[in-house]
Amino acid sequence: MATMTRHAGSVQQRVTAGIVGGLAGGLVFGMMMTMMGMMPMIASMVGSQSVLVGWIIHLMISAFIGATFGVIFGGASTSYGRGLGFGLLYGAIWWVLGPLLVMPAMLGMPLFMINGMTLMSLVGHLIFGAILGAVYAWYQQR
Numbered sequence: 001m002a003t004m005t006r007h008a009g010s011v012q013q014r015v016t017a018g019i020v021g022g023l024a025g026g027l028v029f030g031m032m033m034t035m036m037g038m039m040p041m042i043a044s045m046v047g048s049q050s051v052l053v054g055w056i057i058h059l060m061i062s063a064f065i066g067a068t069f070g071v072i073f074g075g076a077s078t079s080y081g082r083g084l085g086f087g088l089l090y091g092a093i094w095w096v097l098g099p100l101l102v103m104p105a106m107l108g109m110p111l112f113m114i115n116g117m118t119l120m121s122l123v124g125h126l127i128f129g130a131i132l133g134a135v136y137a138w139y140q141q142r
Helices: 002-008 011-035 039-046 051-073 080-107 116-141
Strands: none
Touching: 011 039, 011 051, 011 080, 011 116, 039 051, 039 080, 051 080, 051 116, 080 116
């Protein structure tokens, strides 16, 4: 129990570690999305088609998701294994919230559409979550 208390940190430390983890996961996931030509779709949420705008939005969302991970799961993510597990769970949650609900609602597309593209997105969100959780645990333990 002392290990959990020592590594859980203050809310500010958890948010910072979450942002670092979110940006690390966001960079990897963003590279995957860029290779798949998805950044213009991300940019279209603000009326743009620019890959750069897509990256900026994507990294802002990644930092936000990381920060909220730190607040919600940070106290429990006290080891690499636990960080990885909670990161995978959080990635799956954001797959449902992002590409299945919020993004299609913003773009006037059908909600909860499961197809090849959304399944690829699930893989990306799980990779994002795994990196987020592992980097979060590393940052908190350094």
